[in-house]
Amino acid sequence: MNKKATGFYESFDRKDGSRTTTYCAGCGHGIVQKLIAEAIADMELQDDTVFISPVGCAAFCYYYFDCGNVAAPHGRASAVATGISRSIPGKVVIAYQGDGDLGAIGFNNAFQAANRGDGFACFFINNSLYAMTGGQMAPTTVAGQKTTTTPYGRDVSRDGYPLRVCEVFAQLEAPTYIARVSVADTKRIMQAKKAVRRAIEIQRDGKGFAFVEVLSPCPTNWRMDSIESARYCTDVMEKTFPLGCYRDRSSEAEIIQPRKATTTLRDLLGSSTVVESVVDASFPTIGMKFSGFGGQGVLSLGLVIAEAAGRAGRFVSWFPSYGPEQRGGAASCSVVMSGQEIGSPTVDAPDILVAMNQPSLERFAPNVRSGGAVIYDPSIPVEFKPPTGVRMLPFPAIEVAKNAGVPKAVNTAFLGALSAHDLLPIDDDHLLSALADSFAAKPHLVEKNIEVFKAARQTVWEDKVEMGR
Amino acid sequence: MRKFIRGNEAVIIGALSAGCEAYYGYPITPASEIAHAAAEYFPVLGKEFLQAECETGAINMIYGAASTGKLVMTASSGPGISLMQEGLSYLAGSQLPAVIVNVMRTGPGLGNIGPEQADYNQAVKGGGHGNYRNIVLAPASVQEMCDLTIRAFELAFQYRNPAIVLADAVLGQMMESLHIPDKVMESPCTDSWAVRGDSCTRNNLITSIYLDPDRHEQHNQMLQDKYENMQKEASAMTYRIKDAEIILTGYGSSARIARSAVDALREEGIRAGLFRPITLSPFPIQQLNSAAMGRNVLVVEMSNGQYRNDILLHLERAKDTKVELINRMGGNLVRVDDVITAARNIVGVKA
Ligand code: SF4
Numbered sequence: 103m104n105k106k107a108t109g110f111y112e113s114f115d116r117k118d119g120s121r122t123t124t125y126c127a128g129c130g131h132g133i134v135q136k137l138i139a140e141a142i143a144d145m146e147l148q149d150d151t152v153f154i155s156p157v158g159c160a161a162f163c164y165y166y167f168d169c170g171n172v173a174a175p176h177g178r179a180s181a182v183a184t185g186i187s188r189s190i191p192g193k194v195v196i197a198y199q200g201d202g203d204l205g206a207i208g209f210n211n212a213f214q215a216a217n218r219g220d221g222f223a224c225f226f227i228n229n230s231l232y233a234m235t236g237g238q239m240a241p242t243t244v245a246g247q248k249t250t251t252t253p254y255g256r257d258v259s260r261d262g263y264p265l266r267v268c269e270v271f272a273q274l275e276a277p278t279y280i281a282r283v284s285v286a287d288t289k290r291i292m293q294a295k296k297a298v299r300r301a302i303e304i305q306r307d308g309k310g311f312a313f314v315e316v317l318s319p320c321p322t323n324w325r326m327d328s329i330e331s332a333r334y335c336t337d338v339m340e341k342t343f344p345l346g347c348y349r350d351r352s353s354e355a356e357i358i359q360p361r362k363a364t365t366t367l368r369d370l371l372g373s374s375t376v377v378e379s380v381v382d383a384s385f386p387t388i389g390m391k392f393s394g395f396g397g398q399g400v401l402s403l404g405l406v407i408a409e410a411a412g413r414a415g416r417f418v419s420w421f422p423s424y425g426p427e428q429r430g431g432a433a434s435c436s437v438v439m440s441g442q443e444i445g446s447p448t449v450d451a452p453d454i455l456v457a458m459n460q461p462s463l464e465r466f467a468p469n470v471r472s473g474g475a476v477i478y479d480p481s482i483p484v485e486f487k488p489p490t491g492v493r494m495l496p497f498p499a500i501e502v503a504k505n506a507g508v509p510k511a512v513n514t515a516f517l518g519a520l521s522a523h524d525l526l527p528i529d530d531d532h533l534l535s536a537l538a539d540s541f542a543a544k545p546h547l548v549e550k551n552i553e554v555f556k557a558a559r560q561t562v563w564e565d566k567v568e569m570g571r
Numbered sequence: 572m573r574k575f576i577r578g579n580e581a582v583i584i585g586a587l588s589a590g591c592e593a594y595y596g597y598p599i600t601p602a603s604e605i606a607h608a609a610a611e612y613f614p615v616l617g618k619e620f621l622q623a624e625c626e627t628g629a630i631n632m633i634y635g636a637a638s639t640g641k642l643v644m645t646a647s648s649g650p651g652i653s654l655m656q657e658g659l660s661y662l663a664g665s666q667l668p669a670v671i672v673n674v675m676r677t678g679p680g681l682g683n684i685g686p687e688q689a690d691y692n693q694a695v696k697g698g699g700h701g702n703y704r705n706i707v708l709a710p711a712s713v714q715e716m717c718d719l720t721i722r723a724f725e726l727a728f729q730y731r732n733p734a735i736v737l738a739d740a741v742l743g744q745m746m747e748s749l750h751i752p753d754k755v756m757e758s759p760c761t762d763s764w765a766v767r768g769d770s771c772t773r774n775n776l777i778t779s780i781y782l783d784p785d786r787h788e789q790h791n792q793m794l795q796d797k798y799e800n801m802q803k804e805a806s807a808m809t810y811r812i813k814d815a816e817i818i819l820t821g822y823g824s825s826a827r828i829a830r831s832a833v834d835a836l837r838e839e840g841i842r843a844g845l846f847r848p849i850t851l852s853p854f855p856i857q858q859l860n861s862a863a864m865g866r867n868v869l870v871v872e873m874s875n876g877q878y879r880n881d882i883l884l885h886l887e888r889a890k891d892t893k894v895e896l897i898n899r900m901g902g903n904l905v906r907v908d909d910v911i912t913a914a915r916n917i918v919g920v921k922a
Pocket residue numbers: 124125126127128129130131159229233234319320321322323
């Protein structure tokens with residue numbers, strides 16, 4: 103029978119209705135949990151607390167703790183605590199983990215939570231092995247210690263050294279409190295009680311991450327009686343894991359403030375740009391392909407046209423090549439516009455191809471549909487026979503952009519040329535407004551690009567007049 | 572209000588319209604724009620956004636946040652979704668609602684960042700351990716990336732179950748016109764099960780462990796009954812099927828390709844129609860049978876036939892009914908022309 107501790111349920115109904123725990127005689131778990139439960143009850147925090155059980159001998163903490171309870175996957179109590187504490191700021195969140203759980207499989211989650219200073223108390227029970235699964239080596243197993251997976255003793259040259267979690271966490275900026283205590287004897291239990299309370303006070307006050315490592319006897323797996331195992335804890339473990347307070351910034355730590363809304367979704371999204379698409383059987387489905395090098399503005403050219411089509415009430419889709427173009431490779435995008443709902447957003451056989459470099463001209467031109475058009479810069483040599491029924495339209499986009507004083511606006515020059523060739527069944531008003539809005543982040547470029555657009559159009563018209571068309 | 576928007580961003584607009592409170596995720600192409608949008612919108616709207624240390628961390632943060640009864644989500648792709656499978660099993664076992672968006676890329680292994688639909692079995696059959704199922708929704712447009720994210724939250728809370736939005740790289744990366752929902756969904760009442768650190772939920776417990784085999788079997792049976800009950804949420808859409816002699820079927824971006832093929836086939840006089848599932852789990856069994864029973868079927872998908880296998884499983888058919896597959900893998904999209912040719916072959920028309 104356990105001595106009645108406050109903070110626990112009156113009777114353990116989730117277990118069997120008794121008042122006995124699942125822990126072996128002489129086990130440290132029962133002592134630590136009693137300290138935590140009493141602290142929660144004394145501070146009148148039971149209504150405000152969420153307790154996260156680990157996997158292992160302490161998996162059933164929710165049998166005992168009279169507060170909100172969540173059972174976490176193996177190793178993940180810290181990650182679960184991160185999710186909980188950020189959802190209910192101002193509440194007391196407690197993660198309870200063993201040494202395999204926190205020190206091995208879940209180390210990074212605990213470490214990163216510590217590094218973020220997440221708002222929970224983490225109690226780390228170090229009994230130097232995996233207890234529930236049968237006494238295997240844990241990261242905290244001391245040098246030479248025999249376990250079921252180190253039957254000849256832990257060989258530090260092969261199995262690594264005992265992991266000192268407090269010392270590792272003490273390298274981080276964010277944690278508010280880090281301490282290592284023991285529950286091997288009465289004097290140590292009194293010190294542990296103080297550390298437990300400090301960690302929970304820090305949660306009550308919303309002051310960030312608190313970490314308490316507890317050296318805790320496991321008589322069963324150590325194959326010792328209670329007295330021997332308490333002595334082992336003190337005489338052997340403490341040599342590797344010195345007790346003490348490694349950090350206490352609780353007086354100066356800032357209170358974690360919940361996030362506050364400073365705007366609304368409506369404000370973030372701004373006003374409508376495109377209008378509802380209208381079914382128009384007379385408007386054909388047009389597939390367009392824009393291609394070139396990354397950085398030539400291939401994707402944004404397609405996007406301006408797609409946006410303009412959306413403003414004109416057409417059904418339209420835009421689909422980019424993605425990933426490598428950010429690193430300077432080939433870039434292309436497909437735009438489909440239609441008078442009805444669009445099927446495939448990809449364009450296998452374009453009606454219109456804009457090719458800004460030789461590889462893309464050679465790659466996509468052979469697939470252009472009969473009756474379609476290819477527009478490209480005349481600086482690109484055409485070393486293949488274009489498909490029959492396809493118009494090849496060289497247009498000096500590079501030159502036009504350069505002459506207008508904006509050499510980067512080759513894509514805008516192509517936009518003007520497409521419009522002047524009547525290849526875009528969209529009003530220029532929509533094209534120009536979409537073009538202008540595409541430079542929202544760089545307003546000084548709007549006028550210049552409109553000039554390039556107009557110059558490109560002029561070039562095509564003059565050409566047509568010259569050729570008597 | 573309408574915007575021309577990328578599919579991945581539409582997911583976040585949907586999530587916010589559903590009242591989503593927190594996003595935990597880890598970057599991966601081609602899903603990262605979902606995290607970018609969440610990072611931009613969530614904090615300034617007073618909601619939580621955190622870039623986790625790994626996908627395992629992210630899904631367990633989701634587990635924690637979902638335990639508090641909040642609407643929470645994550646998004647990932649391929650290897651990232653594989654890492655989350657243990658967490659999905661825990662969410663299902665503990666009956667926690669959460670939305671997971673999978674913008675499918677190619678596999679197995681690292682694969683590549685191109686589009687594929689090879690995580691169908693993982694999502695629909697439940698990719699983690701145990702007798703559980705996910706709710707799985709399959710958007711096929713930017714609008715549905717938004718709308719089905721909202722629907723995923725509704726169903727996740729209605730059934731206290733994880734819901735996956737199973738998109739692919741095409742849908743994530745493409746842009747289309749999006750009608751932005753006018754209002755935000757009301758948040759569901761979760762007092763009976765959530766753990767929020769207040770007196771009202773003090774007695775609640777979130778767990779998936781049952782030591783007693785009989786009690787555990789009961790829990791498993793209850794889950795199966797719940798999945799059975801979910802069947803009424805199955806939904807699908809059809810296009811030009813009334814007089815169809817051949818039914819094309821696919822989900823997600825493959826359905827878009829199939830739709831183009833249907834129109835092209837109709838133009839050449841072949842009476843083709845489209846059956847497109849919107850829910851993959853629950854599978855729209857009755858809808859499939861009323862659309863396709865007695866007709867030949869051509870399945871279009873970007874996988875080795877995982878969805879086709881479910882058509883074979885669920886479609887009642889005569890011995891001579893054809894169910895054929897036209898597929899691509901490795902990041903290649905199925906070409907509309909190849910779908911047309913395959914359909915012609917089935918109905919016995921030479922080009
Ligand atoms: S096996 Fe060890 S850790 Fe587990 S309950 Fe027994 S003594 Fe405690």
